[in-house]
Amino acid sequence: MTIKDIAELCGVGTGTVSRALNNDPRVKKETRERILSVVKKHNFIPNSSARNLKLMDTNTVGLLCMGINNPFFQSMFHPMESELEKLGYSAFFMEVGVDEDEGEAALKLIHEKNIKGIIFLGGMMKDPDVVLRHVTVPYILCSVGIDMSSTPDCIAISVDDEKESEKAVSYLIKEGHERIAIIAGRKDDKAVGALRLSGYKKALEKHGIKYDPKLVFHMEDGIPDFSAENGYKTMKKVIKKCPDITAVFAISDVTALGAYKAIYEAGLRIPEDISVVGFDGIEYSKYLHPPLTTMVQPTDEMIHEATENIDLAIKGEGKAKMIYVGAKLVKRDSVKKERENGTKVKHTS
């Protein structure tokens, strides 16, 4: 059943059918109603929908998102879907909550009709070999935090969290900061959190600054990690326990947002009293006051690599590899140059 058939049955042109379907006021009410009744009777689906349905049935990639509350991942859903469509796939979106099992979610996806592959997006995968064992279709890990001691044999795309964190902290050091606190992941975080903390340590070491474990503040248990609330509560501790710091490295932008609030509530200024550097490059980071200096992850490139590689994998041409994409430090106004290099700077409120 095409739009032509509908037009013929109604005794009108295809343009009129199209306009009627789009509720165009140029179509008389009676004509529209007649057309719609025929459309309904024959269960006609407009062209583009029919195409989509066809794709949906035959060529679907599951997009399994595990960081739905992080704007960084949220910003990737839609472009990812568009890129997949360009490659001839329909995207099937599914979210996994922090308290849920990615393996079960993947199973759900696979048992949906004709899922050809899965892109895992974001989040932390505690037992990659357990989770991925169930996945019987080609898949890609895109910015998924996994424990680096277990290395599943798969295609993974990510920034080099350790190296980029080292660069972020090195920037603070070059601006004259020495007492730099870090809001790190949870104590048991062996993935992204561990890598970013390791980068922090390497930067200190490289620049001859002694590592002080007292300046490491892990996100709290009991509230979601990488959340503004966790950043806020953790930063309150930083200020209380280490009033002599001049800078803080928050390992995510949303965490930095929470840290801002804690700093302001303590009567301190950014960057005059405490400089702040984030990580991720979410849209909102430039709207903070002051705009946040942050390590921006290249979402476009990650999306491109993920979609190209799932396509290859589905075609049987995928090879297990780790694809690193480069991040970029975007300097805004949240970092102050500490001219008195090497000396402690007192906070004034």
Next chain:
Amino acid sequence: MTIKDIAELCGVGTGTVSRALNNDPRVKKETRERILSVVKKHNFIPNSSARNLKLMDTNTVGLLCMGINNPFFQSMFHPMESELEKLGYSAFFMEVGVDEDEGEAALKLIHEKNIKGIIFLGGMMKDPDVVLRHVTVPYILCSVGIDMSSTPDCIAISVDDEKESEKAVSYLIKEGHERIAIIAGRKDDKAVGALRLSGYKKALEKHGIKYDPKLVFHMEDGIPDFSAENGYKTMKKVIKKCPDITAVFAISDVTALGAYKAIYEAGLRIPEDISVVGFDGIEYSKYLHPPLTTMVQPTDEMIHEATENIDLAIKGEGKAKMIYVGAKLVKRDSVKKERENGTKVKHTS
């Protein structure tokens, strides 16, 4: 195939199978590998997954989200899914981009196997009668902006945007503000934008303040509406064209976030120079500097009403109705009391 069968085949207890599946270190490597090979061979799906798959096949509600870039709606996805699961449904999530057609998306959902009902969440529906004509399963509109001149015969849940906006602006007036700008929706927004603008006008009228169309600033075309960028660009215009305002009502929190940046860039202070009131109550609003006074929408109540009502509708007990839930003004630090009631206050920078 149950976990018992697997245990029997492997010659171990069910506890061991469970531990092996969960990668518990107490299970010896060889035992685990033997169990996993049996699991794989028989394509065994652990219990809770099997349950989920069953639900997926038989009792699924589509969650069609149209405001994916708005944290307000993002915060609702997961609780909505949990509530649906309590009622015995599995949730099937699908997003619709701003440039896409909800009708087509709904068709996709309906043609998935056994979708029992749809909850439309967020966004703006330009042609509700065209879109909803295709929907052959029960559905609910939850916080969906629709042109009020066309009233589809359905179940819709929302705050009373006009009334709550009137309350928000009345609060500013009671604090002594008279020159109040509004960052309103796009000029052609006949839904949420129109209702919130109408509430603004009513508040002025009620308090005997003359409505000045010069204080109405519509969001720009060409960039996403209700975005931080749009709030930023529109607020820049407000400051340039109306330097005598003492307050601004931004009709969404994300828009207010953008407005903050424009105010700070102009060298002005919040609330000393310009008071700001938002609408929505997103999580981030309390992390702004200063924390944003905003009309908080009761997401829990909306989720409860949406899930209860889709359940009733699926059971054939649904009746077309408009369900209004009450919003609450949360007072934070972005509004200053204008003591010189009725006099113009000069900005100092």
